[in-house]
Amino acid sequence: MELKIREFSSHQLNANMLWPGTFLFADWLVKNKSILHGRRILELGSGTGALAIFLRKAFQVDITTTDYDDGEIQENIAYNCKANDLGVLPHIRHTWGDQFPVLIPDWDIVIASDILLYVKQYPNLTRTLSFLLKEYKGCSQNAGSSASTAITNKSGTQVPVKFPIFLMSCRRRIGKDQSLFFEECEKAGLEVQHLGALVYLIYTKQ
Template sequence: MEGGGGGGEDDIVCLDESFFIDDNYQLTTFIFGSQVIELLCLHSASTDFDLTGQLVWPGAMLLNDYLSNNAVLLQGCTVLELGSGVGITGILCSRFCSKVVLTDHNDEVLKIVKKNIDLHASSEKSNFCSELVAEKLEWGNSDQICHILQTYTNGFDLILGADIYIHNCFQQSSICLLFNTVEKLLQARRNGQCKFILAYVSRTKTMDSLVISEAARCGMQINEVVGTRSVVGNLEGVIFEVTLKKQHE
C-alpha cells in the first residue's frame, strides 16, 4: 500500500454490500418426481453478507420432494412462500396452483427470483399458473405484511417455508418474528383452513426446541407429518404442518 504513514481516519476502508455480492448464477436442473425445473442459482455461498437465498438449501429439496409426491395438496390452491430465495419451491407449485406469491426480505435475492420467474414464464407457459409474482416481505414488518394482506384480500390456502431460518440461526428474535408473521397470514384466510407447511432441517438442538416453543407461544399447533423424517444433505429433516390452535378445538 502507498502512503504508509501513521494511519488515521483516511486509512479506514468502508465496504458496502456490493463488495460481497456474487451474481455469477448458473442455470441448473432439478428433478422432483415427474417435474423438471431449470433455474438460475449459485452453487456455493457468497461471502458473509446476508445472501443465503442465492442457494438452493437442503430444506427446499425436502419440501419439493414432499410437494411433488403430494401434489393433490396444491391443486387449485393459492400459496405464499416465505423466504423464497431463488424460487425453486414456488416454481414447482406453479405447475399445480392457481396463484403463487414468492416473498423474500433481501432486494438482491428478489432480483434473482424475478429472473427465474421470467425464465419460466417465457419457456414453459403451458405449465405455468395463472399468477406467479414476487413481493418483498421482511418478517415482522407491519407495512409489508399489510401490503400483502391488502393486495391478496382472500388470503392463502397454504403458507410454505423451507430452511428459512438458516441465515439467522440462534437468533430467537427472528424466529419470534417469523411465527408472528405466519400467525397474521393464517388469520387472513376467512374460512380458517390455511396451514403453514415448514420443511425443517435440524442443525442445533437449541433451534429445534425454539421452533416448537415459538409456534406454541403464537397460539399455533405444530405437528410432524408422519413419514417425512429423512436425511437431507447429511442432516435430519422433517416436514411440519402448523395451524392455528382454534382449528383443533
C-alpha cells in the same frame, strides 16, 4: 422435471443458493399434491424461487413468492421464472416481523423450506406467520372448495386440518435451537404437528 436456477455467489441472508430442504419438500408435495388443488399458496423465504417455480410448472398452482425486502432477490426470482419459460410469479418483499404489505391475507397454504437459520429471527417469523394464519380471509374464487382437507402424518394416519395451514420442511432433524421456533408458535396460539420426512404442519388452535 429439470429446472434452470441461477444462484448468487453470496448473499447476506443466504438467499443466494438452492437449499437441500427444497428437494425434500418438493418430493413430499408431489406425494401430497391433492392438498394443493385449487388453493392459493404463499411461499416464505423463497430465495431463488426454485420451489415455487417447480410447483407452478408441475401443478399450475396459484403461488406467490416472498422474501426479505431486497431488490436483488426479487430480480433473481424473476430471472429464474423466465429461464424456465414461466411468466414472472407475483412477489412480495417482506421482512419478518414488519407489517405485512397485504392487509387481508387470503392464502390457503403458506409454505417454506430451510428457513430456521437465525434463532434471533424466530419471534419475527412467528409474528408474520401468526398474521397470515389468524387474519386469513378465504379468497372468493375458492368459495366452492372445501374449507378443510386431510394430510397423512408420519404414522400413516389421516389428519383433518382446516385452512389456512403452514407447511414447512427442514433439511435436518430439529435440534435445541430450532425447537425454540415451535415454542414461539405454541405461545402464539398455533398448533404444531410433525408429519414425518422432516415436514411440519402448523395451524391456528381451534
